[in-house]
Amino acid sequence: MSEGSQIERESMDYDVVVVGGGPAGLSAAIRLKQINPELSVVVLEKGSEIGAHILSGAVLDTSGLDRLIPDWKDRGAPVTTEVQEDNFYILGEAGQIRVPNWPMPPLMSNHGKYIVSMGNVCRWLAEQAEALEVEVFPGMACSALVYDGGRVAGVVAGEMGLEADGKPGPNYEPGMELRGKYVLIAEGVRGSLAKELIWKYSLSDGHDPQKFGIGMKEIWEIDPKKARPGTVTHTMGWPLGKNAGGGSFIYHLEGNQVVVGFVVHLNYANPHVYPYMEFQRFKHHPLVAELLEGGKRVAYGARAISEGGWQSIPKLTVPGAALLGCSAGLVNVPRIKGNHNAMLSGIAAAEAAAAAIAAGRAGDELTDYEAEVRGGAIGKDLRPVRNVKPIWSKLGLWASLALGGFDMWVANLTGWNPLGSWKHGKTDAEATGKAADHKPIAYPKPDGKLSFDRLTNVSFSFTNHEESQPCHLRLRDPSIPIRVNLPEYAEPAQRYCPAGVYEVIEDQDGPRFQINFQNCVHCKTCDIKDPSQNINWTTPQGGDGPNYPNM
Structure with a gap:
């Protein structure tokens, strides 16, 4: 036993x-x-x-x-869509700047790689x-x-x-x-x-403490005229701005399918940041909207990503x-x-x-x-890439592109990082600031065509949990969400969860914290980002959770 x-x-x-x-x-x-x-x-x-x-x-x-x-090729591995085109953009609200490939270290090139469903x-x-x-x-x-x-x-x-x-x-x-x-x-x-x-x-x-991001992903079927199998596009900048680090990926698969993904680094300070809505807003950028218009979303999911790298192993x-x-x-x-x-x-x-x-x-x-x-x-x-993330966290996107790029280039050529090893500092939970010190963020309402509400999208993750089982999202102290997190941090679980698991319900007796564990897509963001470290993600019974077809 x-x-x-x-x-x-x-x-x-x-x-x-x-x-x-x-x-x-x-x-x-x-x-x-x-x-x-x-x-x-x-x-x-x-x-x-x-x-x-x-x-x-x-x-x-x-x-x-x-x-x-x-x-693996002879054995029929589903690894067939070779990268043909590699694009990188810095986005503003209405436009974009193309970053040429030539200044980037060779390790950043995606040529010879494959777009796949893992x-x-x-x-x-x-x-x-x-x-x-x-x-x-x-x-x-x-x-x-x-x-x-x-x-x-x-x-x-x-x-x-x-x-x-x-x-x-x-x-x-x-x-x-x-x-x-x-x-x-x-x-x-x-x-x-x-x-x-x-x-x-x-x-x-x-x-160093491990660092994380929340990655959200949709698969779209698009107009065949817009399909460019093998095309890889990454973006940074809008809509996140100074609120959070992160960026997007857009990958063209075979069969007129496109993967649209968005990553938000979880070390953001403003507890009003709503990563899922940043993703939905991103799809309204002209560069993305033009690609997706006339298409349909066929799958959705979300997953935390480890970002600490070398220092955090x-x-x-x-x-x-x-x-x-x-x-x-x-x-x-x-x-x-x-x-x-x-x-x-x-x-x-x-x-x-x-x-x-x-x-x-x-x-x-x-x-x-x-x-x-x-x-x-x-x-x-x-x-060689160990300083990119901590530079970004401490100094911002542009410093990371310049300083981090320089550090990667020298390391690529010589095996030596001139900037040494930067530290990550706080955990992502500790990085969360007080609500009173940050401005709330107004997010546009999803239009149901390019952008969608969370619960509608969760249905496209094909998630199911047996409702009679114990809740697998355990609170160490059930009083903390309303007693501490709500007044101090505007209870960020309402926003950082990409599946709408956590709600603050206003009852006659005051606010009440509700956990809709049936929606959970097992991303683990709550376990990582909760500022009080009060949520412990445990396994539900076997077979429960999302049923991703080809993510």
């Missing part, structure tokens, strides 16, 4: 237990079986199917895929894993870690049928303990098990477990790419675990994995 648990559960033993069916977890599982087909490997995914909870831009750097499956790429990776006899179990939320003394020995997965009060209902299933010689945590950004390990083992000590190993991919925070912010590093981390963790098992080890720290992440291809990708 896990520590503190009074529930008797059946147990299954594996060589390696992988938590998360994203690019990191699936790459680890595949690599383990490539090295030793006799290893027993299981992948546990909380989504209803592989890919259901995957949301990424995405322009894919195939370096991770090339390492893992060199003949959900579909993960579905394909799962097929490759299953062909190698990896056991892949979707709909299996991992709700707790299993400890054996000081080591991680496994996870609890598949607990179902709890009532709203947290007690077992008539159809209760206790789930199972899946134990492994090593447990690889690849939950994605701000996963609940990774968060527990980082806290329990003080993994962030000596490292925590210690990656504890006895018996390791952090992979976005659980470790391996996104390259200026490149807006992390999937390649996620895959490379999966490969590195698999190689370290396979070597340890071959040597007769189990439950110790995979120190070779951490050394490879920091000293290998991932470190080489993240170190």
Whole structure:
């Protein structure tokens, strides 16, 4: 049994237990079986199917895929739309300035990369894993870690049928303990098990706090005359201005589809900022509106993004477990790419675990994995760009373009960053300012054609939660939203959540805080941005949440 648990559960033993069916977890599982087909490997995914909870831009750097499956083209990987055109604009309210490509370091170029649905790429990776006899179990939320003394020995997965009060209902299933010689945590950004390990083992000590953004994405079907497959466009500037950092991405897929995405850095000070409405306002810019007019939105989703980069990577190993991919925070912010590093981390963790098992080890720290992440291809990708985000946070967009660009160029040419390593400073929650010190922001009402209200858009994420289960968004102190956050911060949960989960309802007895957990798209923004750090995101029962078709 896990520590503190009074529930008797059946147990299954594996060589390696992988938590998360994203690019990191699936790459680890595949690599383990490539090295030793006799290893027993299981992948546990909380989504209803592989890919259901995957949301990424995405322009894919195939370096991770090339390492893992060199003949991926021959095997029919859904990686076919090669980048043909790469555009970058600074937006004003009514116009734009094109930034030429030539001043940018080569690492910023998207030529030779591919526009993909990472959900579909993960579905394909799962097929490759299953062909190698990896056991892949979707709909299996991992709700707790299993400890054996000081080591991680496994996870609890598949607990179902709890009532709203947290007690077992008539159809209760206790789930199972899946134990492994090593447990690889690849939950994605701000996963609940990774968060527990980082806290329990003080993994962030000596490292900068992790920084985050909220990424929102729509898929549109547009007029075929406007489709330009392979075209990549990124923008910065309007509508965010000085209120927040961030920017947009517009990627043209095959089949007259366009991905429109918007990222808001979560270190903004003004609690009146409403990231979702900034995204909706952005689509009315002439550059975007002209592209989308006459088209229709077919999908919506949102996800937090790790943005701390090199300075914020925590210690990656504890006895018996390791952090992979976005659980470790391996996104390259200026490149807006992390999937390649996620895959490379999966490969590195698999190689370290396979070597340890071959040597007769189990439950110790995979120190070779951490050394490879920091000293290998991932470190080489993240170190040169490490100052772009903190410069932007401290000095603004233009300084980041100039100073950060200079720092990246020198690092690209020499391997040396002339600006050293800037610090990130506060957490995103601590960066939130008091409402009285900032002006409210008037946002235009969505028109229902280019821009949409949150609840309408959430229906296009195909999100579903069993309503009788306990709320998976836990308040440490239920009084804080009304007693503290409302008077001091105008309760920003009403705005930072991209799915309308949190509301302040005016009753006869005064304001009341309401949590509509059925709407939750599992982005984790509330866990990150709440200024009182009062919201703890935990896993709902397996299979619940968004059901993204091809995000």
